[in-house]
Amino acid sequence: MFSQGNMPQSVSTLFSAYASLAASVMLVRSMANEFIPYELRSYLSSAIHYLFTPLSTNLTLVIDEYSGITRNQVYDASETYLRTKISSSTDRLRVSKTPRQKNFSVAIEKGEEVNDVYENVKLKWRYVCTEPQNNNHHYSGGGEKRCFELSFNKKFKDRVMGSYLPFVMDRAHVIKEEEKVVKLYNRECPMGDEDGGGGMWGSINLEHPATFDKIAMDSELKKMIIDDLEMFVRRKEFYKKVGKAWKRGYLLYGPPGTGKSSLIAAMANYLKFDIYDLELTSIYSNSDLRRILLSTTNRSILVIEDIDCSVEMQDRQQNVDFEASCSSSRLTLSGILNFIDGLWSSCGDERIIVFTTNHKDRLDPALLRPGRMDVHVNMSYCTTQGFSLLATNYLGVQCKYHRLYGEIEGLMENTSVTPAEVAEELMKSEDVDIALDGLVKFLKRKSSEANETKDEPNGKVEDQETKRLKLNDDEKNLPINNKRRILRAVRTARGRDRQR
Numbered sequence: 415m416f417s418q419g420n421m422p423q424s425v426s427t428l429f430s431a432y433a434s435l436a437a438s439v440m441l442v443r444s445m446a447n448e449f450i451p452y453e454l455r456s457y458l459s460s461a462i463h464y465l466f467t468p469l470s471t472n473l474t475l476v477i478d479e480y481s482g483i484t485r486n487q488v489y490d491a492s493e494t495y496l497r498t499k500i501s502s503s504t505d506r507l508r509v510s511k512t513p514r515q516k517n518f519s520v521a522i523e524k525g526e527e528v529n530d531v532y533e534n535v536k537l538k539w540r541y542v543c544t545e546p547q548n549n550n551h552h553y554s555g556g557g558e559k560r561c562f563e564l565s566f567n568k569k570f571k572d573r574v575m576g577s578y579l580p581f582v583m584d585r586a587h588v589i590k591e592e593e594k595v596v597k598l599y600n601r602e603c604p605m606g607d608e609d610g611g612g613g614m615w616g617s618i619n620l621e622h623p624a625t626f627d628k629i630a631m632d633s634e635l636k637k638m639i640i641d642d643l644e645m646f647v648r649r650k651e652f653y654k655k656v657g658k659a660w661k662r663g664y665l666l667y668g669p670p671g672t673g674k675s676s677l678i679a680a681m682a683n684y685l686k687f688d689i690y691d692l693e694l695t696s697i698y699s700n701s702d703l704r705r706i707l708l709s710t711t712n713r714s715i716l717v718i719e720d721i722d723c724s725v726e727m728q729d730r731q732q733n734v735d736f737e738a739s740c741s742s743s744r745l746t747l748s749g750i751l752n753f754i755d756g757l758w759s760s761c762g763d764e765r766i767i768v769f770t771t772n773h774k775d776r777l778d779p780a781l782l783r784p785g786r787m788d789v790h791v792n793m794s795y796c797t798t799q800g801f802s803l804l805a806t807n808y809l810g811v812q813c814k815y816h817r818l819y820g821e822i823e824g825l826m827e828n829t830s831v832t833p834a835e836v837a838e839e840l841m842k843s844e845d846v847d848i849a850l851d852g853l854v855k856f857l858k859r860k861s862s863e864a865n866e867t868k869d870e871p872n873g874k875v876e877d878q879e880t881k882r883l884k885l886n887d888d889e890k891n892l893p894i895n896n897k898r899r900i901l902r903a904v905r906t907a908r909g910r911d912r913q914r
């Protein structure tokens with residue numbers, strides 16, 4: 415080792431030169447700290463850093479949660495998409511569940527990274543949350559500013575922007591659709607639901623388990639409906655090309671208990687469309703109707719049950735005094751038709767409207783005019799094919815080989831029995847023999863009742879309806895449409911009681 419006393423002359427000179435340089439740098443730095451403003455110093459330091467750092471090959475896209483005051487769709491899509499990319503290397507995850515969600519929702523925690531590969535391009539996602547510099551933020555979430563950073567090699571910029579990000583958006587859309595809980599909007603549900611509906615509608619989750627494979631109906635008719643729905647949803651461009659609103663109208667008609675409401679639920683479950691159940695008798699003016707219908711959302715089914723009851727609206731209109739009849743604020747059938755043809759048609763997309771009736775023959779011809787309802791579906795009495803499907807559903811057996819099958823087939827061909835009645839009989843026992851035996855007895859009873867009422871036109875239908883509604887003597891004398899209204903009111907009241 416050298417000591418200053420025995421070191422060679424040149425080394426000693428170098429040593430003292432270095433010492434005086436270091437002292438000068440420290441002097442300059444302390445003078446700089448004193449005399450150069452902080453902003454200028456930090457600018458100079460980042461400029462020097464920029465000049466002496468090798469050029470980065472990476473590009474980072476910053477995807478903020480909000481774009482101005484509206485949510486950034488790319489952010490929302492990224493959040494959904496990244497849930498499917500979480501791997502075992504992720505250290506921290508956020509888990510949540512709202513009362514409406516069926517499953518847990520898992521997302522990456524702030525600071526965490528997720529890797530992805532798309533067409534051989536390596537991509538790195540990072541979830542970043544920062545506290546805002548001031549309080550002038552208009553985004554939600556407790557003032558935290560959230561964004562995703564997406565980094566990749568610069569040379570793939572076009573591919574990422576032109577192909578990867580659209581792919582992320584599409585995937586997120588598909589995931590959201592799969593997770594979607596179908597809603598039933600009703601004006602009798604509690605209003606002001608957080609999911610929208612403009613405060614005009616309340617909503618509950620549609621828990622109806624109906625699916626097409628559970629509906630007993632002519633198999634060709636069922637296939638025709640499924641094909642029609644599929645064609646409808648994929649024809650966005652077609653509707654645009656021919657200049658027609660992207661809407662489809664269905665008229666479902668048939669006796670009570672043949673599955674009209676079940677078919678609507680099956681359609682909604684199949685398409686993942688929400689249902690808006692519109693009770694016309696609770697609307698008193700065309701302007702009300704207009705406001706209520708305009709507050710419905712896209713990709714939904716608007717249902718107007720028992721439209722034959724609405725025919726009375728015309729009579730009601732004719733009977734009111736002159737002053738009232740001049741008022742444009744009353745709800746009229748023509749108001750509904752105008753709405754279907756006009757305003758409703760020109761706003762919103764991917765809408766289906768369904769009318770149901772027990773009496774197609776009682777409908778105003780204006781409703782049946784070609785072009786108004788695109789598809790007319792006759793829901794009819796139970797056939798042997800329908801019975802086989804119900805037996806498989808309710809009893810879990812292929813009843814074709816059961817000893818009673820032949821007898822049931824014969825009785826069913828000669829008796830008007832609804833799928834609802836058959837289903838009720840099949841539910842009475844878990845034992846196949848007992849259930850089918852009960853069905854045979856029921857069919858025989860129905861058949862002899864039918865023979866008794868054969869001579870009275872319409873008698874059977876009226877009787878069935880009266881029995882079904884369990885009306886008292888006063889109510890029995892009401893016109894049939896009023897009975898239907900009572901049924902709906904009773905159902906609603908019972909529903910409310912159950913909720914209490």
Ligand SMILES: Nc1ncnc2c1ncn2[C@@H]1O[C@H](COP(=O)(O)OP(=O)(O)OP(=O)(O)O)[C@@H](O)[C@H]1O
Pocket residue numbers: 628629630631668669670671672673674675676677772793832833834835837
């Ligand atoms: N075609 C069917 N296939 C399977 N189940 C059916 C069918 N029709 C009726 N049901 C059963 O009967 C019940 C009542 O049927 P639904 O309410 O769909 O009949 P509807 O035709 O709408 O009657 P209404 O004219 O009184 O409104 C359903 O919940 C279902 O269990």
Ligand SMILES: [Mg+2]
Pocket residue numbers: 674675676719770
């Ligand atoms: Mg119904």
